[in-house]
Amino acid sequence: MSAVRHFIDESVKKAEINDYLKNEFENAGYGGVDITKTPLGTHIVIYAMRPGLVIGRGGETIKNLAKTLEEKFQLPNPQISVAEIEIPELNAEVIASRIASALKRGVHFRRAGFWALNQVMEAGALGAEIRISGKLRTDRARCEKFRNGYLPKSGEPPIQYMRQAVLHVQLKPGILGVKVRIMPPEAKFPDRIEIIKEPKEEPTEEPIEAETTEPTETTETTETTETETEK
Numbered sequence: 001m002s003a004v005r006h007f008i009d010e011s012v013k014k015a016e017i018n019d020y021l022k023n024e025f026e027n028a029g030y031g032g033v034d035i036t037k038t039p040l041g042t043h044i045v046i047y048a049m050r051p052g053l054v055i056g057r058g059g060e061t062i063k064n065l066a067k068t069l070e071e072k073f074q075l076p077n078p079q080i081s082v083a084e085i086e087i088p089e090l091n092a093e094v095i096a097s098r099i100a101s102a103l104k105r106g107v108h109f110r111r112a113g114f115w116a117l118n119q120v121m122e123a124g125a126l127g128a129e130i131r132i133s134g135k136l137r138t139d140r141a142r143c144e145k146f147r148n149g150y151l152p153k154s155g156e157p158p159i160q161y162m163r164q165a166v167l168h169v170q171l172k173p174g175i176l177g178v179k180v181r182i183m184p185p186e187a188k189f190p191d192r193i194e195i196i197k198e199p200k201e202e203p204t205e206e207p208i209e210a211e212t213t214e215p216t217e218t219t220e221t222t223e224t225t226e227t228e229t230e231k
Contacts, residue, residue: 017073021046022093022167024065028053031091032165041077044069049094051082089123092165092180099130099178100169109136109176113146116180126183127151134176141174151183161187 014035022030029049036043048054055062062080069078088094095116102112113130120128127149135141152158164181 013073017069020072025054026097029085029088029094030097031085031088031093035075038079041079042069042075044075044078044080046080046082047085047091047093048082049085049088051084054082087123089119090125090163090182090184092163092182093167095120095130095182096165096167096178096180099132099180100167103132103169103171103176103178109144110146113144117146117148120182121148124185125149126185126187128183129181131179131181132176133179134171135173136176139173149183151181152189157187157189158183 014033017035018033021033024030025046025048028051031047031049033047034045036045046054053061054065056064062082066078066080069075069080085091085094099112099116102115103109109132113132117128117130128147129151130146131143132146133141133143136144162181162183164179167178167180169176169178
């Protein structure tokens with residue numbers, strides 16, 4: 001097997017695992033997965049808003065999940081750990097799931113898009129873009145974008161920092177696609193220069209000794225003119 005084919009197969013397997021976990025833990029606020037191969041097996045980190053639902057009572061759910069991943073996806077010795085999402089509004093998977101739930105409840109797509117965009121920007125994101133496509137109003141498919149902030153799409157920073165998720169919603173008119181892109185606040189860009197101002201040292205004033213001045217006597221000379229009286 002060539003190296004290119006190996007990486008393609010690994011990416012496809014990771015996408016299948018992500019879809020499986022997304023459907024399995026939708027009620028737990030699923031927020032993504034990280035899969036890392038180690039010498040002892042496969043280390044899997046599942047991000048969720050409610051980790052207790054992923055772990056289960058006495059760890060039963062997570063044990064069954066480990067068996068399923070090992071048998072169905074051929075992962076050697078899976079070691080699963082669950083991490084809680086600190087800020088759900090900065091997680092693309094969570095935002096896409098919220099938009100999908102709103103669309104299923106009959107919320108207008110524009111209202112759902114602007115509502116989710118405001119939540120992301122209020123959480124401190126540098127930029128965000130929400131794209132909803134499909135048969136939105138008529139029988140002809142179209143696309144609607146909701147964007148705010150600074151969100152570059154090319155170069156190294158988007159590859160390294162951008163968080164994105166794609167979700168499909170089955171509605172009565174047809175299938176709608178929801179794509180979310182979020183640029184987190186910790187992203188660094190080469191065209192942004194931070195100027196750090198060092199605090200200025202205040203000059204220390206030496207105490208001034210009070211000069212003692214001796215009082216000077218002022219003599220006032222008064223000229224008296226004698227008026228000659230009668231000689």
